[in-house]
Amino acid sequence: MPKMKTKSSCKKRFKTTASGRVVAAQAGKQHGMIKRSNKFLRNARGTTTLSKADEGIVKSMMPYAR
DSSP: OOOOOHHHHHHEEEEEEETSSEEOSSSSSOGGGGOOOOHHHTTTTTTEEEOOHHHHHHHHHOTTTO
16 A cells, blocks of 8 residues: 655644644744734744644644654
8 A cells, every 4th residue: 555645835834742733833924024013923923733623634634643
């Protein structure tokens, strides 16, 4: 049986935690920071865990992420 393929875009953008949750970078930090408030930029630092619905979508594209 051939191996299943992982989406290249997902392996670059997401990681899984030990408990199986999916971790991603905060959205809205690539460009246009001048128009964003300082509070938004402060709160968007680091990473965040995805919601259950989004987690299911990402996990289907990453069959070997355990």
